[in-house]
Amino acid sequence: MTSPAIKPPLTIRLCGPRGFCAGVDRAIQIVVLALKAYGAPVYVRHEIVHNRYVVEGLEAKGAVFVEELDEIPAEHRAQPVVFSAHGVPKSVPEDAVARNLFYLDATCPLVSKVHKQAMRHQRLGRHVILIGHAGHPEVIGTMGQLPEGSVSLVETVEDASIWEPPVDPAHLGYVTQTTLSVDDTAGVIARLQERFPALTAPAADSICYATTNRQEAVKQAAPGCDLFITVGAPNSSNSKRLVEVALKAGATHSILVQRASELNWDEIETLGPIRTLGLSAGASAPEVIVDEIISAFKERFEATVDLAITAEENEHFLVNRELRGLDLTVADMAFVNGDHAPPPRV
Template sequence: MSAATPRPPLTVLLATPRGFCAGVDRAIQIVERAIEKYGAPVYVRHEIVHNRHVVERLKRLGAVFVEELEECPPDRPVVFSAHGVPKAVPAEAKTRKMLYLDATCPLVSKVHVEAGRHFDAGREIVLIGHAGHPEVVGTMGQLPEDAVTLVETVADAEAFTPRDPARVAFVTQTTLSVDDTAAIVEALRRRFPAVAAPHKDDICYATTNRQEAVKAVAAHADVLLVLGSANSSNSVRLVEVARRAGAARAHLIEDAAALDLAWLDGAAVVGVTAGASAPEVLVQGVIDRLGEAFDIDVDEVDAPRETVSFKLPRALTG
């Protein structure tokens, strides 16, 4: 009987931090607690976070996902997603006397407050973000229709023509590429030296930290795998950041089943990370799959741990 073919060696570098951020963790807990307190079904307007596995698990617990309030019965609770909603949505819920719970990430709410302050101060607002993303829709929906101009690229920033160049402010989507956003901000500041900026970067700590962690891993990896869904902005950005940092073979995958082992041909080191809405169980699934095909040595890249946490709504803690 011949000996089994030895598995080729493979070093797996785990990026730290990775996976769930405090805003995602809070949003998921709000849905779980609402189901515990009020029973099923609990309705959720839009995907609570952009991850298929998270959404499917919550469906099994009793969550029903809809796109608009008109799809919700008035006698059941409804949760607003972590991405935030236009002001018209809670206003409609109040009119219909619905019980609603707002799972908007506090760091997104901070951007809403900033935009409101700029508007009250008479400034024209530039929102740096991606058209159609729920967070952008929610932020633009905080103010009258002509109060906010969406800018997606440096070219957009160069073409933007304000009513008064001396009264301009900018805010940003929280899940953007740090480097791309810096280039857009530089263009705005060059054109409008008096532009009002956020007191603290709008791109959230979790997005920034995960991008920095990917840069550290990409420098040493032949292949880099990002766990996350295709509609997750922060996950897509991680792939872009990885490629720019030297990991030309960077791939976004939903889970271990989506991993094509042919991608690893000739690779000695593979980096693994997860977007802020991707659960750690998906990372473990990829490690397990790699362990079936390779003799793996797992090395977690050392970095400071995140300690941020956000409180749940009082309605769920009383």
């Protein structure tokens, strides 16, 4: 009789805070409540948050995701359309009004704060520098709050070194995308301030509390990790930043995965012995997927979980006024928190 194989020991450093932030939680609640209030279909412009698990779960409940408002059939114009947590240009709600559509704005309040900061700069006669990533929905939405030509996008320190203002350098103000690397953004701001000493900062930090908190937890957990895993989508800016932060903080290897099924065990074996694993999740990733990852490693390792907690988050954002009279059931809350199984992919 052969004895069972002995599992190698593994320490999992589980970061906290991780996963859903208040803005993501609010956005998902808005779609779930809209389905309760108005019935299916509820249309959602763009992914409500950058997570396929969440999107597929909402689709199973009756949400229909579209990229543009003209995809909504004429016979469904009385049904609500929800704008994603990333924010939209001003032209989008204007288009909704022109089409006689009923919309619910799920823009994260912290993204809306950046919009207001940018508009304040512009109102006070400043040309706005937006530090962010080209093509990201949040950047598109923020730039779309301002008249064309009144905002310039700067992505890197290199960009900051060569960018030339279209106005008097004494009249510049900056804001940032909410999901950037805190350290990298500090470098870009420092270079801009070096070149343009009169550059005006926003009234409050643009990078959101959840982004900062998750990066700080990763910085604490990553040193000495043989492998660091971030749960998140490849189009999630804040999740990709956690992968980078882990490497810079001392993890030997750092990867991004959406589900446990994506773990390539043959590839992981080539990395060498994995004795310490770091684990976090981007702000759009539900906790159930973190649990999936832990279970997958426990099948192969004698794993113990150590918590790396750097902050507690108690933020809560109210849903739209039209939905506040509705109550979420226990089952609804479980769904919002990610405790559901979307239909399998074909």
